[in-house]
Each structure stands twice: as structure tokens, then as C-alpha cells.
Amino acid sequence: MTHPYSSLVESDRVxxxxxxxxxxxxxxxxxxxHRTWVWVAHESEIAKAGDFKMAWVxxxxxxxxxxxxxxxxVLLNRCRHxxxxxxxxxxxxxxxxxxxxxxxxxxxxxxxxxxxxxxxxEDVVEKKDLxxxxxxxxxxxxxxxxxxxxxxxxxxDFLGGARLWIDRFMKQGAGYxxxxxxxxxxxxxxxxxxxxxxxxxxxxxxxxHRSWMASVDAETASMLSIMTDESAVxxxxxxxxxxxxxxxxxxxxxxxxxxEKLQDRxxxxxxxxxxxxxxxxxxxxxxxxxxxxxxxxLNLFPNVAMSMSFFRVLRPVxxxxxxxxxxxxxxxxxxxxxxxxxxxIHEHFQGPFGFGSxxxxxxxxxxxxxxxxxxxxxILVNRGLGREKPNDLGQPTSHATDETGMREAYDMxxxxxxxxx
Amino acid sequence: xxxxAPRTEVELPLDDPRxxxxxxxxxREAHLLDARRYDDWDGLWAEGGEYVVPIDREATDFASxxxxxxxxxxxRRMRVERLTGGFSISAAAAARTVRSVSRFVVTxxxxxxxxxxxxxxxxxxxxxxxxxxxxDVTHRILFGTDGPRIARKIVRLVNSEDxxxxxxxxx
Ligand code: FES
Ligand SMILES: [Fe+2]
Numbered sequence: 144m145t146h147p148y149s150s151l152v153e154s155d156r157v158x159x160x161x162x163x164x165x166x167x168x169x170x171x172x173x174x175x176x177h178r179t180w181v182w183v184a185h186e187s188e189i190a191k192a193g194d195f196k197m198a199w200v201x202x203x204x205x206x207x208x209x210x211x212x213x214x215x216x217v218l219l220n221r222c223r224h225x226x227x228x229x230x231x232x233x234x235x236x237x238x239x240x241x242x243x244x245x246x247x248x249x250x251x252x253x254x255x256x257x258x259x260x261x262x263x264x265e266d267v268v269e270k271k272d273l274x275x276x277x278x279x280x281x282x283x284x285x286x287x288x289x290x291x292x293x294x295x296x297x298x299x300d301f302l303g304g305a306r307l308w309i310d311r312f313m314k315q316g317a318g319y320x321x322x323x324x325x326x327x328x329x330x331x332x333x334x335x336x337x338x339x340x341x342x343x344x345x346x347x348x349x350x351x352h353r354s355w356m357a358s359v360d361a362e363t364a365s366m367l368s369i370m371t372d373e374s375a376v377x378x379x380x381x382x383x384x385x386x387x388x389x390x391x392x393x394x395x396x397x398x399x400x401x402x403e404k405l406q407d408r409x410x411x412x413x414x415x416x417x418x419x420x421x422x423x424x425x426x427x428x429x430x431x432x433x434x435x436x437x438x439x440x441l442n443l444f445p446n447v448a449m450s451m452s453f454f455r456v457l458r459p460v461x462x463x464x465x466x467x468x469x470x471x472x473x474x475x476x477x478x479x480x481x482x483x484x485x486x487x488i489h490e491h492f493q494g495p496f497g498f499g500s501x502x503x504x505x506x507x508x509x510x511x512x513x514x515x516x517x518x519x520x521x522i523l524v525n526r527g528l529g530r531e532k533p534n535d536l537g538q539p540t541s542h543a544t545d546e547t548g549m550r551e552a553y554d555m556x557x558x559x560x561x562x563x564x
Numbered sequence: 565x566x567x568x569a570p571r572t573e574v575e576l577p578l579d580d581p582r583x584x585x586x587x588x589x590x591x592r593e594a595h596l597l598d599a600r601r602y603d604d605w606d607g608l609w610a611e612g613g614e615y616v617v618p619i620d621r622e623a624t625d626f627a628s629x630x631x632x633x634x635x636x637x638x639x640r641r642m643r644v645e646r647l648t649g650g651f652s653i654s655a656a657a658a659a660r661t662v663r664s665v666s667r668f669v670v671t672x673x674x675x676x677x678x679x680x681x682x683x684x685x686x687x688x689x690x691x692x693x694x695x696x697x698x699x700d701v702t703h704r705i706l707f708g709t710d711g712p713r714i715a716r717k718i719v720r721l722v723n724s725e726d727x728x729x730x731x732x733x734x735x
């Protein structure tokens with residue numbers, strides 16, 4: 144017997160109810176977000192012992208912390224006594240978490256350390272039995288993921304074909320480690336999968352982002368002349384992941400044949416860095432070539448994308464509401480002028496007042512509204528089906544404006560929503 | 565000159581005619597922004613003006629951190645172009661806004677500048693939804709030969725560190 148959900152996703156189309164059905168949303172939380180590996184942090188956000196930040200796994204609030212031994216912990220932000228959240232500080236450094244209600248206190252790894260006036264708990268409670276709930280934690284190339292599932296496959300296996308691209312993405316550090324430099328947060332009224340689809344959708348870029356294109360110099364705009372560039376391709380990487388290459392010359396930033404002219408808009412940086420005698424011209428060139436980030440968007444199912452020069456993190460809030468974070472990245476220990484330039488580039492496109500994000504959000508909101516108006520009509524994800532071929536790794540590959548990445552994500556969605564019962 | 569939230573002991577110095585002229589400029593600015601007359605709005609600025617909507621409300625060094633808006637003349641003009649050029653779908657579908665600016669306090673006075681802190685309440689409306697954005701605003705008004713001009717504007721949203729959802733208008 145075929146599964147009742149399997150007809151919702153076909154190879155070239157998905158049902159409109161995927162964006163609107165609250166029962167489906169509940170199942171997605173259980174079957175996808177509370178089961179698989181979900182991105183929660185970058186290691187630079189919790190670099191030192193005692194550092195912590197709040198995050199989400201699906202709809203569940205968690206704390207990501209670095210303990211005294213250097214270990215990374217992901218803890219459900221819920222007191223074991225009567226359920227209060229033990230942390231409401233978005234990020235900080237401390238010795239642990241004390242619940243404000245009756246002051247049960249927990250260590251950075253979630254161990255229950257202290258219960259005030261313990262007399263009432265004699266022969267009733269053993270502290271070792273009541274730590275904060277710990278999630279399984281995995282980390283790859285500084286990307287920290289967590290899972291509520293104890294018997295989940297190893298993170299490396301889950302990332303699979305995406306690992307090569309994660310490694311390449313980190314090369315934008317030009318020899319320096321990548322660090323988080325801040326984030327923009329905004330919400331849109333629409334289902335989370337609308338944003339999931341968007342990361343490897345280069346088809347919309349020159350249309351939705353026309354006003355951004357008009358505001359940047361011609362070199363930057365032509366760098367993104369994807370529509371007519373045959374080397375701009377998308378690969379399906381398995382497990383719902385996909386990568387969409389927009390600037391082939393920057394797909395691996397360590398590779399430089401020397402023909403690329405550095406952009407004029409960065410000449411003030413070249414000038415400034417040249418004053419430092421420890422900065423050979425090759426190193427300056429390497430840094431400047433990386434200023435726009437990697438030449439691709441990598442989509443990691445289900446909640447994080449590594450997009451050119453930033454992370455895009457999505458959090459499903461309800462079936463029709465999604466929160467987005469655009470995390471700005473910099474060079475840890477790198478030249479200040481470079482990190483500032485990266486911040487300005489991020490501000491130019493991202494965030495609620497950026498030149499790009501508000502137009503994306505408007506389009507996504509239109510999708511939600513339009514779909515609800517014709518709920519029996521399918522969403523088409525068939526662009527490029529006729530020209531999709533396996534690359535030498537056997538990964539389905541098509542043009543960057545094709546919908547190969549979406550087909551890969553929905554294939555994973557279907558597997559997770561229908562496997563077992 | 566101080567840019568912190570207003571101290572209680574300072575108030576609108578009515579003996580200084582520049583204070584009233586600054587307030588009237590701020591009111592005019594609010595009017596132009598609600599009317600989406602962005603070209604006229606750009607004309608209120610002094611050359612080299614800085615327009616900032618920080619994420620960190622305590623921040624004073626904006627260059628070294630991420631902001632929602634951090635504009636010099638060039639960026640501000642490109643922003644105006646984006647909002648008026650007809651190529652942006654969010655600007656075309658921008659929320660209607662009505663804002664009031666009040667609780668003026670003068671927090672700094674120098675020979676040719678005056679700094680005014682105020683509260684701004686903006687009510688926006690778009691597609692069946694009405695929302696409110698509140699902010700502490702600091703204006704530095706420069707009195708040059710061509711009258712008062714905005715030399716710096718910092719908009720500190722009450723929810724700047726939370727999810728901020730703007731739709732195609734300026735603060
Ligand atoms: S709810 Fe946390 S100590 Fe009581
Ligand atoms: Fe976009």
C-alpha cells in the first residue's frame with residue numbers, strides 16, 4: 144500500500160497543501176526537525192569555555208554551550224522541575240544556568256548541580272537523574288548540528304556529498320578561520336519550505352533583485368550573469384542537500400589562474416593591505432578574491448544554507464510563518480578593513496532594510512497568499528528536467544536556474560515523511 | 565557629543581531658537597517619510613550625513629559591527645533610488661505608515677550643531693495587517709549657511725535585536 148503522504152510529492156511537482164496544512168506541519172516537526180541533524184551554531188559563536196547561545200531545533204528552544212573541558216553541549220531550554228526556561232539571554236558567558244523559579248542550577252553540560260532547601264527531596268529525587276535534556280551533537284568544519292534522535296546516522300554520513308562544498312565554503316577565510324560577525328533576523332508570512340527552495344533558485348535572482356543589481360557596480364552585477372552562463376550549474380548532493388554554483392571561477396577559491404582582474408570597488412583595500420609588509424601581493428589577491436564569499440549557494444536540508452558569504456538559517460514558527468537569520472561572516476584574526484568591508488556588503492543586501500532581502504520576503508509572502516488561493520493546483524518544480532544529467536560523481540546536475548535543488552529537497556522530505564509509519 | 569539616551573536634567577531649551585527649528589525639521593522629515601517623498605527627504609541632509617539603524621542598541625562604534633542600516637551619502641542616495649525607481653517589488657508594495665515623533669530632549673549643543681533625542685512610534689499597515697515599530701531616535705542637526713540640515717540620524721528600535729520585519733519603508 145502506498146503511503147498517504149507519498150502522492151503529495153512527485154518528481155516534478157508538489158502539492159499546494161505542503162505550504163498550508165497545519166497537520167502536515169506538525170508531522171514535519173516530528174518527522175524532520177525533531178529527528179534529523181539541525182544546524183544550531185557556528186563554533187566561533189561559542190569559542191571560549193562558558194560561552195553559550197540560544198537556538199532552536201524545530202520549535203524547541205535549546206541552549207548551545209561550551210563547557211570547561213571544551214565540549215559542545217546542546218541542551219533543551221526547559222527546567223526539569225516545573226518546566227521554566229532556564230536561559231533567556233540570547234548569548235553570553237557564564238558558569239551554568241540557574242532556573243529563576245525555584246533556583247535549581249545546572250552546569251554548562253546540563254548536569255543538575257544544586258537544589259535549594261533539598262530536605263523536601265530526600266529519598267524522592269536523585270540529582271543525577273534530572274539533568275537538562277541533552278541532544279546529540281555533531282560538528283563539521285565548525286558547523287554545529289544537534290538532533291533529538293539518539294540513534295541518528297553520523298553527521299558526516301548525513302552531510303555526505305555536501306562536505307566537499309562545506310570545506311570549499313570555508314576557504315573564503317583566505318587562510319584565516321571563519322567567524323560570525325553578527326546577524327540579521329526577520330520573519331515572513333509563509334511556509335518554511337518556500338525559503339528552503341529559494342537558496343538554490345538562481346532563476347529568481349535577476350528578476351527579484353533587479354533593484355539590488357542596479358545599485359552595485361557593473362563588475363559585481365556581471366559576476367552574477369547566471370542566466371546566460373553555462374558553467375552555472377546545480378548539483379543534487381543527496382539527503383536533500385544541493386549546491387548551486389553562480390560564479391564558477393570562485394567555486395574553489397584556492398584555484399586562481401591569474402586571469403581574473405580584482406574589482407575596482409576593492410582598490411582601497413588593496414591599498415591599505417599593501418602598507419603591511421607581512422602581506423605579500425598573492426595573499427592580498429587571495430583575500431580580495433574572497434570578499435563576496437564562495438561562488439556558490441549550498442543548501443543543507445532542512446534548516447541551513449551556506450550562501451556565498453553568509454549562513455541563512457530558517458526556523459519554522461508555524462505553517463504560515465518562518466523566521467530567517469542571515470549570519471554575517473568574517474576572518475578570525477584577519478585584517479579589520481576586510482571584515483568591515485564584509486559587514487558593509489552584508490548590510491547592502493541582507494536584513495529588513497537591505498536592498499535584497501525585503502524583495503525576497505515580498506515574493507515569498509506572495510507565494511503563500513497565491514497558493515492558498517488555488518490549493519488544488521500543484522507547485523511546479525520541473526524546470527530543467529529535460530537537461531538534467533549526472534555529473535562524474537553521479538549527482539543529478541542541471542543549470543543553476545533549474546529546479547534540481549528543490550527536487551532533491553522534496554525527495555528527502557518525502558522519504559522522511561513517509562518512511563516507517 | 566553625547567549620543568546616549570537622554571539624561572533627565574536636559575530639556576528642550578526654549579531660549580535657544582535652534583531647538584525649535586531642529587524639532588520642526590524632524591517633524592518635516594517624518595512627514596516626508598510617511599508621504600514617501602524620498603527625493604525631498606534626501607534634500608534635508610547635510611553633505612556627509614550618516615544614517616544608522618543599529619542592531620545593538622548600546623553601540624556607538626557602528627563601523628565595526630553589523631547594522632540594519634549604515635549609510636553614507638552614496639548609500640543613502642542609492643536607497644532613495646531603489647525606493648523610487650520602480651524596480652523593487654517590496655518598495656512597490658510598501659506598507660503605508662503613519663508615525664509620530666515626540667518627547668524631544670536636547671542632549672547636546674555646540675556652536676553649529678544641536679543634538680535632539682526623541683521617541684518615534686510608527687504604525688504601519690500592509691495586507692490586512694497593522695503593526696507598530698517603536699524607536700529612540702537621535703538627530704544631530706547642523707546649522708550651516710543654508711539652514712538646518714541632518715548631519716546624523718540614529719534610529720534605535722526597541723526590538724532591534726529581535727526579528728525586525730520591515731516592508732519597504734524607511735525609519
Ligand atoms: S521550574 Fe525550574 S526550579 Fe522550579
Ligand atoms: Fe533572493
